[in-house]
Structures are given as C-alpha cells and as structure tokens.
Amino acid sequence: MNFRIENNGVISKEFIKLGIADFESACQYISLLPYRRNTDKNDILCILKDKGGTCSTKHAVLRKLALENKLDGIKLILGIFKMDGTYDKRISKTLTKAGLAFIPEAHIYLKINNIYIDVTTPESNYETEIKPRLLKEQQIEYNQITDYKVHIHRGFLKKWVKTQPGLNYTVDEIWKIREQCILDLQQ
Numbered sequence: 001m002n003f004r005i006e007n008n009g010v011i012s013k014e015f016i017k018l019g020i021a022d023f024e025s026a027c028q029y030i031s032l033l034p035y036r037r038n039t040d041k042n043d044i045l046c047i048l049k050d051k052g053g054t055c056s057t058k059h060a061v062l063r064k065l066a067l068e069n070k071l072d073g074i075k076l077i078l079g080i081f082k083m084d085g086t087y088d089k090r091i092s093k094t095l096t097k098a099g100l101a102f103i104p105e106a107h108i109y110l111k112i113n114n115i116y117i118d119v120t121t122p123e124s125n126y127e128t129e130i131k132p133r134l135l136k137e138q139q140i141e142y143n144q145i146t147d148y149k150v151h152i153h154r155g156f157l158k159k160w161v162k163t164q165p166g167l168n169y170t171v172d173e174i175w176k177i178r179e180q181c182i183l184d185l186q187q
Contacts, residue, residue, distance in 0.1 A: 001074065001112045009068030011061055014048050023074075026065060030058045031119040036186060041146050055120040056108045056145040062119070063110065063142040075111040078140045078149060080104050080156050082133040083181060091181040098169075098177045104135055104160050105178065106153040108145060
C-alpha cells in the first residue's frame with residue numbers, strides 16, 4: 001500500500017524535509033538505515049536523529065507516519081520467534097556456548113492487509129526469517145515499543161523457561177544471553 005505523504009504531523013514533516021514523498025520511499029529509506037540501538041526509543045524521531053535504528057524504532061515510525069496520514073490499516077505487529085543460528089549465523093557462538101538451540105526474541109514489523117512488511121534491513125524477509133519460527137504475534141501501537149514490548153517479551157520468556165525440560169536458566173539469565181545475541185547482530 002503506497003500513499004503520498006501529506007504534511008500532517010512531525011514524522012510527515014521530517015520525511016518531506018528529506019525529500020521523501022510517499023510511503024514506499026519512506027520504507028526504502030528506513031530499510032537502508034543501519035541496524036543499531038537508539039539513544040532514546042521514546043523519541044519517535046530517534047531513527048532520523050541517530051541515522052539508524054532497531055526493528056522496533058524503524059517500524060514504529062512508519063506506523064506513526066501512516067496514522068498521521070489517516071491510514072489505520074498499516075498495523076504494527078509484535079512477534080516472538082525462535083531466534084537461532086539459522087536465522088543469523090552471528091549468534092551461533094553465543095547460543096552454542098549457552099547450550100541453547102534458540103532463544104525467543106521479540107521482533108516488530110508491519111502488517112498491511114495480511115501482507116507482512118519487514119524493513120529492519122534491505123534483506124529482511126518476514127516470510128523466510130520470521131514466519132517459520134513464529135511463536136506468538138499481537139498488534140501493538142507505536143508508543144508501546146519500550147516498556148510494554150519488554151513486558152510482553154519477558155512474560156513470554158517466564159512461561160517458556162518453565163516449559164523447557166533441563167533448562168537451568170532464570171529469565172534474567174536468558175535475557176542476558178539474548179542481550180549478547182543482539183550485540184552479536186550489530187557486528
């Protein structure tokens with residue numbers, strides 16, 4: 001779904017300043033920004049200020065852009081999937097060291113009329129990377145990518161840890177392993 005960006009809000013104005021006039025161009029621009037953690041995820045403009053972002057901040061800004069342009073059909077989705085060495089070989093060493101085949105990870109992407117869009121990187125592909133590993137999915141809002149996202153993710157991990165036979169990790173220990181995997185992905 002493409003639409004012309006109108007000057008209806010803070011995000012729209014910033015894309016127009018960059019010479020980006022439509023949603024598809026905004027998606028392409030965002031996908032080309034480097035994957036990195038942002039200095040302030042509560043600032044909806046953080047990916048533009050930091051010239052990079054995570055799946056959360058990149059997709060949240062697109063959801064907000066759609067809302068500013070009166071398009072509610074572009075949904076923001078929180079998916080929890082099995083992040084393993086096949087998903088990305090850069091995390092294999094960390095998972096192997098921890099004795100884990102995978103770790104449940106939260107990922108944010110868009111859903112437009114039952115089509116999934118992932119602009120985390122130009123190579124990101126929901127159909128091949130996330131869908132086959134998906135454990136849970138729910139719609140969230142652009143302002144729920146910080147504390148709420150962490151709450152849902154940690155709640156999932158709490159249940160997951162209890163159901164894994166022989167897993168001798170606490171949720172905090174799993175979270176620490178996950179953090180190392182995220183650092184690995186930034187290399």
